[in-house]
Amino acid sequence: MAPSKFNSTDSFGHGDAGVSRPHSENGFGDSLSLLQSEKAVQEILQQTPVHGSDDHLIEFSEALRTVAKALRRAAEGKAAAQAEAAEWKRRFELERARNLRLENKEQSFKENNSVSEGGRLENSTSQPVLLNQEREHSNRACLEHGICSHEVLQDAKDVDSNMVNNKIMKKASFKLSWRCKGENSDQHKHDIVYFERGNITTAERSSKQISLKWESPPQTVVILTKPNSNSVQILCAQMVRWLREQKKLNIYVEPRVRAELLTESSYFSFVQTWKDEKEILLLHTKVDLVVTLGGDGTVLWAASIFKGPVPPIVPFSLGSLGFMTPFHSEHYKDYLDSVLRGPISITLRNRLQCHVIRDAAKNEIEIEDPILVLNEVTIDRGISSYLTNLECYCDNSFVTCVQGDGLILSTTSGSTAYSLAAGGSMVHPQVPGILFTPICPHSLSFRPLILPEHVTLRVQIPFNSRSPAWASFDGKDRKQLAPGDALVCSMAPWPVPTACQVDSTDDFFRSIHDGLHWNLRKTQSSFDVPLDV
Ligand SMILES: NC(=O)c1ccc[n+]([C@@H]2O[C@H](COP(=O)([O-])OP(=O)(O)OC[C@H]3O[C@@H](n4cnc5c(N)ncnc54)[C@H](O)[C@@H]3O)[C@@H](O)[C@H]2O)c1
Numbered sequence: 219m220a221p222s223k224f225n226s227t228d229s230f231g232h233g234d235a236g237v238s239r240p241h242s243e244n245g246f247g248d249s250l251s252l253l254q255s256e257k258a259v260q261e262i263l264q265q266t267p268v269h270g271s272d273d274h275l276i277e278f279s280e281a282l283r284t285v286a287k288a289l290r291r292a293a294e295g296k297a298a299a300q301a302e303a304a305e306w307k308r309r310f311e312l313e314r315a316r317n318l319r320l321e322n323k324e325q326s327f328k329e330n331n332s333v334s335e336g337g338r339l340e341n342s343t344s345q346p347v348l349l350n351q352e353r354e355h356s357n358r359a360c361l362e363h364g365i366c367s368h369e370v371l372q373d374a375k376d377v378d379s380n381m382v383n384n385k386i387m388k389k390a391s392f393k394l395s396w397r398c399k400g401e402n403s404d405q406h407k408h409d410i411v412y413f414e415r416g417n418i419t420t421a422e423r424s425s426k427q428i429s430l431k432w433e434s435p436p437q438t439v440v441i442l443t444k445p446n447s448n449s450v451q452i453l454c455a456q457m458v459r460w461l462r463e464q465k466k467l468n469i470y471v472e473p474r475v476r477a478e479l480l481t482e483s484s485y486f487s488f489v490q491t492w493k494d495e496k497e498i499l500l501l502h503t504k505v506d507l508v509v510t511l512g513g514d515g516t517v518l519w520a521a522s523i524f525k526g527p528v529p530p531i532v533p534f535s536l537g538s539l540g541f542m543t544p545f546h547s548e549h550y551k552d553y554l555d556s557v558l559r560g561p562i563s564i565t566l567r568n569r570l571q572c573h574v575i576r577d578a579a580k581n582e583i584e585i586e587d588p589i590l591v592l593n594e595v596t597i598d599r600g601i602s603s604y605l606t607n608l609e610c611y612c613d614n615s616f617v618t619c620v621q622g623d624g625l626i627l628s629t630t631s632g633s634t635a636y637s638l639a640a641g642g643s644m645v646h647p648q649v650p651g652i653l654f655t656p657i658c659p660h661s662l663s664f665r666p667l668i669l670p671e672h673v674t675l676r677v678q679i680p681f682n683s684r685s686p687a688w689a690s691f692d693g694k695d696r697k698q699l700a701p702g703d704a705l706v707c708s709m710a711p712w713p714v715p716t717a718c719q720v721d722s723t724d725d726f727f728r729s730i731h732d733g734l735h736w737n738l739r740k741t742q743s744s745f746d747v748p749l750d751v
């Protein structure tokens with residue numbers, strides 16, 4: 219992301235940018251007064267009908283309209299800057315938390331000479347050095363061999379919560395690399411585009427198949443299940459027992475599921491769970507693998523639990539459609555066996571990060587927490603019978619105004635869900651892009667778009683909108699957007715890695731064939747008589 223644009227309210231590119239100067243220059247004070255002034259100007263314009271003969275009034279009202287436009291742009295600049303400020307703040311806090319964690323970790327290794335049995339953390343005086351070396355080595359490996367290497371996520375201040383049977387639980391490390399079909403060597407070229415002797419050649423493509431290889435065995439699994447289903451409950455109990463007895467894994471489930479298991483038998487008392495939101499936020503530091511039992515909704519649910527990094531997910535299909543659930547539950551032992559052994563193909567499913575920017579909160583530094591979606595964010599008319607009136611911007615360029623039932627901003631994973639029903643294209647989940655799909659637009663020429671992954675989209679509810687709009691996130695958590703509010707949306711830095719049954723492409727085609735019966739048609743019969751060629 220580009221550096222903060224606090225002083226760039228004049229970069230909307232609509233011609234009269236000079237009007238929206240930084241606050242001290244334009245004489246209007248802060249954005250609050252900007253928007254109040256805009257409202258006041260709009261009111262004057264509405265209350266004062268101008269007749270064809272009033273030349274001065276026409277001139278005056280034109281000038282007022284220009285001022286109103288300039289004020290709106292300044293306010294929009296503020297909304298974008300707020301979103302960006304929040305993003306930088308979040309990054310800063312993440313970085314600070316990471317540094318603190320590393321410092322604590324090294325400190326705690328210095329203090330504890332021999333932390334656990336089993337020789338894992340013996341020779342602790344040399345451990346910090348080793349950790350540094352490991353980290354350096356892994357960083358180098360990351361740069362040399364793949365898109366990302368591993369990170370050992372032992373949170374020092376969470377040592378207690380990560381201790382099971384007096385053993386420190388260390389997250390399993392793994393390496394992700396491109397799997398190059400047909401390429402003999404493991405060599406990777408890192409420049410994405412080559413420019414040699416005047417010829418431009420692409421070398422790396424982000425849509426190559428990604429392979430996950432465990433560098434230490436996974437130890438902890440969380441199983442997430444669809445509620446209100448007997449078959450899911452039965453399978454869950456069998457899987458927990460098998461993973462514990464045959465694979466010696468630590469197992470987490472949701473509090474509801476733990477209660478169900480304990481009602482069945484006290485045997486399941488080893489199963490762990492979490493108490494509150496704070497513990498859920500730490501789940502990714504303890505869990506090596508996520509297993510979902512349900513349909514696509516359960517995968518969406520699993521993704522929504524992880525507000526930051528997501529461990530690899532193995533989605534078992536116990537629903538009716540299952541676009542994102544390629545594993546059949548009958549063969550769960552074979553599948554889990556091979557996943558735990560690795561290497562496995564994975565699909566890195568991008569998520570969208572959505573910020574709701576309230577007009578009413580324009581003076582506050584804090585804005586609402588971002589919401590991450592795996593399928594899509596939808597802005598629609600809710601229960602209102604009026605057309606939506608959504609002003610859309612891509613980075614700082616005006617895109618269009620959506621007048622219709624609403625707009626879907628979808629990931630490529632979500633392209634087979636609501637966006638598809640609204641006429642959007644189906645897109646392979648590893649294609650980096652954001653789908654811009656209108657819902658029942660009241661115009662003959664509004665075709666859906668696919669935009670590059672790096673853009674920031676902003677959907678603004680104008681003050682003259684007849685009614686509020688509603689945003690929903692993966693079909694849930696509806697939020698009202700009042701006139702003046704905006705939704706800012708960009709690609710999140712934390713994708714959802716889902717295990718493939720075969721590979722990303724094979725799984726994708728299988729899902730559209732089996733799930734949608736895509737382009738299924740009786741084969742046309744051949745001619746009965748031989749063709750005269
Ligand atoms: N008109 C529509 O098609 C429509 C309307 C509302 C919501 N939805 C979709 O439902 C999703 C929420 O799913 P849920 O299971 O929690 O709700 P749900 O139980 O109402 O199921 C919605 C259906 O959408 C399917 N689905 C979900 N994600 C999919 C994907 N990525 N590809 C193909 N199909 C997918 C599910 O399998 C299910 O059959 C939303 O994110 C939205 O995409 C679709």
Ligand SMILES: Nc1ncnc2c1ncn2[C@@H]1O[C@H](COP(=O)(O)OP(=O)(O)OP(=O)(O)O)[C@@H](O)[C@H]1O
Binds near residue numbers: 513515516539540
């Ligand atoms: N662990 C969970 N806790 C709460 N709600 C869940 C959980 N898992 C799934 N859900 C919700 O339950 C609903 C149904 O789940 P899911 O889509 O997986 O099942 P399904 O409808 O049988 O499958 P399909 O979507 O393939 O038809 C969804 O709305 C989903 O958000």
